[in-house]
Amino acid sequence: MTAIRVTYDVTLEQGETAAARARDIALEQTVELPEGRYPAAIGEQIVGRVESASPTERGRARLVIAYAPAIVSGNLLGLLNLVFGNISLKRGIRVVDVELPPDVLGAFRGPAFGIAGLRQLSGAPARPLLCGAAKPVGLSVPELAARCGQFAEAGVDFVKDDHSLADQPMARFDERVCRSLEAVAAANARSGGRTVYLPNLIPGDRDVFELAAIAADAGCEGVVLSPWLVGLDVTRRLAAEGRLVVFAHPTFSGALLGKAHGMAPDVLYGLVGRLAGCDAVIYPNAGGRFPFSEATCQAINRRLRAPLGALAPAMPVAGGGVAADSVAHWVELYGTDLTFLIGSSFYAADDPVAACHKVVEVVHRFT
Amino acid sequence: MTAIRVTYDVTLEQGETAAARARDIALEQTVELPEGRYPAAIGEQIVGRVESASPTERGRARLVIAYAPAIVSGNLLGLLNLVFGNISLKRGIRVVDVELPPDVLGAFRGPAFGIAGLRQLSGAPARPLLCGAAKPVGLSVPELAARCGQFAEAGVDFVKDDHSLADQPMARFDERVCRSLEAVAAANARSGGRTVYLPNLIPGDRDVFELAAIAADAGCEGVVLSPWLVGLDVTRRLAAEGRLVVFAHPTFSGALLGKAHGMAPDVLYGLVGRLAGCDAVIYPNAGGRFPFSEATCQAINRRLRAPLGALAPAMPVAGGGVAADSVAHWVELYGTDLTFLIGSSFYAADDPVAACHKVVEVVHRFT
Numbered sequence: 157m158t159a160i161r162v163t164y165d166v167t168l169e170q171g172e173t174a175a176a177r178a179r180d181i182a183l184e185q186t187v188e189l190p191e192g193r194y195p196a197a198i199g200e201q202i203v204g205r206v207e208s209a210s211p212t213e214r215g216r217a218r219l220v221i222a223y224a225p226a227i228v229s230g231n232l233l234g235l236l237n238l239v240f241g242n243i244s245l246k247r248g249i250r251v252v253d254v255e256l257p258p259d260v261l262g263a264f265r266g267p268a269f270g271i272a273g274l275r276q277l278s279g280a281p282a283r284p285l286l287c288g289a290a291k292p293v294g295l296s297v298p299e300l301a302a303r304c305g306q307f308a309e310a311g312v313d314f315v316k317d318d319h320s321l322a323d324q325p326m327a328r329f330d331e332r333v334c335r336s337l338e339a340v341a342a343a344n345a346r347s348g349g350r351t352v353y354l355p356n357l358i359p360g361d362r363d364v365f366e367l368a369a370i371a372a373d374a375g376c377e378g379v380v381l382s383p384w385l386v387g388l389d390v391t392r393r394l395a396a397e398g399r400l401v402v403f404a405h406p407t408f409s410g411a412l413l414g415k416a417h418g419m420a421p422d423v424l425y426g427l428v429g430r431l432a433g434c435d436a437v438i439y440p441n442a443g444g445r446f447p448f449s450e451a452t453c454q455a456i457n458r459r460l461r462a463p464l465g466a467l468a469p470a471m472p473v474a475g476g477g478v479a480a481d482s483v484a485h486w487v488e489l490y491g492t493d494l495t496f497l498i499g500s501s502f503y504a505a506d507d508p509v510a511a512c513h514k515v516v517e518v519v520h521r522f523t
Numbered sequence: 524m525t526a527i528r529v530t531y532d533v534t535l536e537q538g539e540t541a542a543a544r545a546r547d548i549a550l551e552q553t554v555e556l557p558e559g560r561y562p563a564a565i566g567e568q569i570v571g572r573v574e575s576a577s578p579t580e581r582g583r584a585r586l587v588i589a590y591a592p593a594i595v596s597g598n599l600l601g602l603l604n605l606v607f608g609n610i611s612l613k614r615g616i617r618v619v620d621v622e623l624p625p626d627v628l629g630a631f632r633g634p635a636f637g638i639a640g641l642r643q644l645s646g647a648p649a650r651p652l653l654c655g656a657a658k659p660v661g662l663s664v665p666e667l668a669a670r671c672g673q674f675a676e677a678g679v680d681f682v683k684d685d686h687s688l689a690d691q692p693m694a695r696f697d698e699r700v701c702r703s704l705e706a707v708a709a710a711n712a713r714s715g716g717r718t719v720y721l722p723n724l725i726p727g728d729r730d731v732f733e734l735a736a737i738a739a740d741a742g743c744e745g746v747v748l749s750p751w752l753v754g755l756d757v758t759r760r761l762a763a764e765g766r767l768v769v770f771a772h773p774t775f776s777g778a779l780l781g782k783a784h785g786m787a788p789d790v791l792y793g794l795v796g797r798l799a800g801c802d803a804v805i806y807p808n809a810g811g812r813f814p815f816s817e818a819t820c821q822a823i824n825r826r827l828r829a830p831l832g833a834l835a836p837a838m839p840v841a842g843g844g845v846a847a848d849s850v851a852h853w854v855e856l857y858g859t860d861l862t863f864l865i866g867s868s869f870y871a872a873d874d875p876v877a878a879c880h881k882v883v884e885v886v887h888r889f890t
Binding site for chain 1: 553554556557565594596599604605612613659661686690691693726730749754757776785807812813814843866
């Protein structure tokens with residue numbers, strides 16, 4: 157039988173066996189009924205099948221449960237609900253792997269652009285890409301647009317709105333998009349570059365699709381979205397329109413990454429983000445402001461780039477406090493199919509534009 | 524100054540002071556820039572203002588940070604991003620309270636029906652309400668519809684689809700809605716009751732609004748939605764249409780409830796759920812299959828019912844393994860402005876309908 161195979165690392169309760177815990181999860185995530193209180197056919201076809209339940213270190217176990225693809229039927233939220241829906245409300249359960257059979261994978265379109273699409277936009281077939289950020293919230297539209305123009309002139313591939321920029325009275329969305337696009341276009345005209353401006357979309361009075369249409373009509377080629385706020389199916393729908401490159405920001409997702417309870421970062425950002433069609437997935441890099449290890453970041457990179465049915469690879473975007481002078485180091489470690497998102501490190505410099513220009517030179521060395 | 528006041532309980536790092544940690548959060552959640560690397564006016568108006576930072580027990584501290592309402596500007600996702608966006612990716616930070624000033628609250632419409640609306644639907648001005656569930660996934664439409672009809676005939680106020688029912692080939696959404704409605708209408712006609720059927724909406728080929736329109740056009744008066752899967756702004760939008768009662772299911776939200784890192788359950792379900800306009804908020808009750816304490820459930824009840832600007836109170840729905848024979852006990856503890864969602868406990872009985880009928884009698888005793 158073809159199956160969705162989920163691997164869980166669990167903390168056992170006092171006196172609980174790995175097999176009992178596995179069976180509890182297999183029931184909770186499917187029929188949500190006590191043992192045997194369902195028709196026999198449902199027990200065979202719908203209840204999760206425990207493939208293995210092995211104690212590991214003291215009090216811990218690794219479980220593999222196979223679920224019927226029919227439960228998901230190509231539905232992304234249905235998949236999340238099956239893998240970690242109700243059991244998210246329990247304790248000591250961590251999703252460390254999700255293996256999808258071809259018939260399930262085939263229902264997902266994945267990134268419309270992906271790594272290849274980003275490279276084409278940037279005219280950079282091989283080197284790492286670089287993204288700057290216009291911030292902070294509170295600045296006026298002319299101030300934010302000027303920052304976009306400056307980073308564009310310094311030669312970044314992308315310049316994005318800060319993920320906190322919505323449609324605040326200090327800098328209204330529509331005007332911000334137009335002025336930032338103009339500033340970047342003017343910089344491109346002066347420098348001969350092709351920087352792409354990415355507005356941030358946070359739905360409010362208008363939904364994501366209305367905001368995206370405004371951006372696309374104004375001439376934007378991509379946007380930043382926060383899937384863990386706006387919803388993964390909304391993200392998937394926008395990506396499936398195929399009109400705009402989608403950069404995914406990880407804000408609000410962090411509590412899902414508990415060491416003992418939650419989902420492994422590579423599954424969350426790498427697999428789920430790619431299934432949702434994100435072309436580029438921002439994560440907090442090791443050595444920055446957030447407690448992500450190098451091994452975790454490598455695992456995210458692998459998931460985004462590895463073969464996955466017919467889905468295009470998505471671009472890993474290392475952010476969250478990447479130091480401008482560490483870029484060459486990370487390229488050696490992570491390879492060149494990588495985008496750097498550098499915000500605070502540029503602003504920490506006395507001359508942010510000069511600091512940016514130096515990193516542009518570094519990434520171009522890998523051409 | 525009017526402010527959004529957030530209380531965080533944090534675990535301090537080795538050698539870190541409470542004041543330093545508070546300042547780090549205040550910067551990360553607003554300007555996301557190093558100390559001083561922003562215009563002075565932004566430092567005054569936008570950077571979070573630390574109101575207090577007090578060590579509590581060993582290595583822990585309680586912080587109160589005041590944020591400028593202009594950052595949020597009435598945007599629900601903007602509020603979540605401000606309160607716990609980027610810092611969700613750090614460790615040891617728990618949101619225990621969020622206080623909203625009238626100008627922020629005024630931007631939220633809240634529940635269109637709420638407790639009073641549910642009571643009116645059910646014709647039950649004072650007693651606790653009761654909700655049954657048609658499950659499990661894998662059953663055919665006639666089987667699910669028959670279960671709806673049986674619980675309706677037993678006299679529940681609501682009967683809902685299981686939260687795993689989407690648009691699976693085993694029971695297509697459109698047909699399930701029509702047949703379940705018919706079964707409930709027939710039962711109501713026989714019993715003189717007024718049970719309301721609530722289909723579960725999981726977007727896939729069709730979005731939430733299309734599914735909701737199908738349900739409303741067919742004659743449904745309410746639906747079940749999983750805000751932590753479909754997104755809180757999608758939930759808010761649907762609730763704001765004011766056409767359907769919205770029951771919120773907590774699936775996939777549990778990892779946000781970490782004891783050391785995340786959000787307090789009463790803030791998550793009580794405050795955020797109500798801001799999103801949920802009329803009824805399902806949570807896993809104490810003593811059931813999930814590790815929720817009585818104190819936690821009481822806190823959720825309070826948040827849903829307490830005065831909150833002009834927002835209607837929302838109905839607490841105790842679920843997640845409520846034992847049929849414990850209902851009177853919980854009413855004594857929680858009061859009568861409460862709905863019981865009983866699924867597995869009915870199905871565990873040899874005669875689920877008889878078990879349901881007994882609980883109907885119990886809730887009617889509080890009339």
